[in-house]
Every structure is written in C-alpha cells, then in structure tokens.
Amino acid sequence: MHISEGVLSAPVLLTGAVLSLIGLTLGLRKIKNEDIPKVAVLSSAFFVASLIHIPIGPTSAHLVLNGLVGMLLGWAAFPSIFVALVLQALLFQFGGLTTLGVNTFAMAMPGVLLYYVFRKMLQKGKNLAFLGGFLGGFLALLVAAFFISIALMETEKSFVGIAGTLLVMHLPIALIEGIITGFVVVYLKKVKPEALIC
C-alpha cells in the first residue's frame, strides 16, 4: 500500500501533498485535547499494523487498519496516519518521504469518507454498529487501493490492470480488517461508548 520513492511524477506528488495538507489542517483543528490519547493509540496501531503481513497466493499484503483509524477519528485520521507514515518511512523505509502526501491522502481520505457514511450506524444497536464498523473497515481499504491505483495510473499505464490487481490482492485483507473494525467498535460501545463520538 505504500508507494515508494521515485515512482510518481512531480505533479502527482504535489497534488497528493496539497490534498493531504488540507486534510491535516482540518484534522488538527478538529481534535479536542481529550481525544489526543486516542489519536496517539490509533497512530501507533496503524504504525504496527503494516508489519503484520498475511500471505495470499503468490504475493502478500499487510494489514493497514486505515478503516479503523477513520471510523474512530473522522478528520483526525489525517494527522494520525501522517505521523505513523513518517515514522514508517524513516524507520522501515516503507514508502518514502516525498510520497508522504500521496500515501497519507490515499489511506486517510477513505476512512474519513466512510466515517461520515457510517457514523450514525455506530451509535445504534450492537448488531448495526458491528455492521457499520465492518463495512467501514472493509470498504476503506478497497477505496484506498482505488486511490493508490489512481496515483499509479500514470506510471503503470493501464488503470484497469493496476486497480484490478490491487483490489484482488487486498480483498482478503479488507475482509479481515472489516471484522477487526467491527469487533473494536462493538467492544468500545460496551466499554467506553464516548470513544465512538468525535
């Protein structure tokens, strides 16, 4: 899910950077002081999730958890994911510093969008909340794969080809993340319902 350095052209990088900057400022403004520990925890969850890799067929993909971060944070997902991506780039050389903008936008934006779609569902009963969480986690990854394909369209030439491979590769992971997000939402509902409102 991380686009490496030197793959994208300057206009794509710049667009990603500008879009991410808007998201970052919006996110930082929306964070309340008492929400920051939650943001930090989800930041580190995102940071570690990329190391847990699941082999599927010939290739393998890793967990992303961008849906979980988005569903629990809304716009704050931007700064949360950005911090994690910076450290992944610096410590593990996943992605790169120049591609930070594109990567941040591609992973944070789907979560934010789906947060607005499903946030009412999270406040309802246990089953509906699970469904909302599942769909949020499931779709966020697929939308992220779609965004990444758009970014790679120029370098890979055929959009359908790259989007197809990325979506197929991430479908099982999306299922796993949907289940994880669903359970986390239900658990938080039981233990700390105020954590779901942001």
Next chain:
Amino acid sequence: MLNYRQQNYWFAQHKINQRRFLTSFGMTGKGSELKKKNSELDKKNLKIKKGIIFILVIQLLIFISTSAYAHKVSTYAYREGDKIFGECYFVDGSPCKNSKVEIYDLKGQKILEAVTDEKGKYSFTTKEKGTLRIIIPAGEGHRAEYKLEGIAEKPEKKENKETMTAKTPNKPVQSEATVNKDEIKQIIDEVMDAKLQGLRAEIMDLRKQMDKVSLRDIIGGIGYIFGIWGIIMLLKRKKNAS
C-alpha cells in the same frame, strides 16, 4: 514463563494473606463465605490467566511481525569482471520474481535491461566501468534502487597494467613463462571466485538481515508516536490557556 511463575507466587501469597486477614476477623467459621471468597479468587485467577494469555498473544504478534514484511523491495549487486550479478528480494528475504531490472549510467541514460529469475537473481554483462544505478520497478508502486560503485574496477585495471608491464620484458626472453603466468592468473581467479562466493553469500545474508524490521525500531517508533502526540497535546493546551 518466569512472569507466570511470579504471578502464581504472588497469587499464592495473596491467598494466604487473605486467609490470615479473614481469620483475624474471626470469619473462618463461615464456610460458605470462605467458599464464596474462594470462587471469587478462582475468578481472579482466571482473569490473571486471561491476562497472561493476552500478553503471550501480543508477544507472539510482535514475533510474527519481526519476521513479516511490508512490500519493501531491496536489491544488491556485485561485479565479477565484465559481468554483474545481483539479487532482488523483499524485506523478509523472499525473492522478487520475474521483475524488470533497468540499468542506468551516471548520466541517467538507460544502458541495459534484464529480468530477474525465479530466485530473484539477475545478471548481465557490460563494458561500462563507471558507477551504475540499478533500478527495479517491482510494480504496484514498489521500487528498489542500488548504486553499484565503479571504483572497485580501478585497482583491477592497475593490476592488469602491472601484469602487462611485467609481461612485456618477459615475453621476448621466455615464452613459456608467460603462458605459465596466464595459467597462474586463471587459477588464482578461479580460486578467488570460489572463495569469494561464500563471502558474497554472507554479505547477501547480512544485507537481508539488515533490511528486516527490527524489534527495536518497532518499539522505538511507538515511543516516537506517543512523544509526538504528547508534544501536540502540550502545544494545544498552551493555546487554549492563552
């Protein structure tokens, strides 16, 4: 496991203390109450066990994650005369199969193209002695780059010159000796290659290990994240105060 034992020890001590506490209040007579306490203690025991399992699972996850990888591609190459051998692999050491390899010179011009085999290895021959940039576009936004320095070639050149200068005075005098010298050179090359092969494999393994994600980085990264968010929290608080 030590942790578990300690927990058990602590737990036993706790139980004894509780009994002592109960006896001091004259509560030992009430068997039912004691049973109740015991069942409560059992519940607590279960909770502790659950906690231990949880910790073990997390440890396992960390263990798995250290051997797992994200899609980071690395490559390494070395020269052997005109031939260049390289290998392309993912962070966990699994090979990068059937991937295109592009070779550029220092000016940024593409000289050659190659393809990795099933083991992620590639090789090509080039007369270019300068620094080479080897780029592997592994698809889906992944890319590896390796700069193969050209300096390693220079001492060999000097060596060639030396042998040449050594040869020229010898040639007219003894033709047999030059043949012998060539043979010796060939033998030395062969032996050196065989010896270096092991060394190269070791360098390869070391590089692969270096590219693996270390536990130190993971824990350090989590620490950094909390630190960064702590600073943001502080700054926000100051803003609110003013």
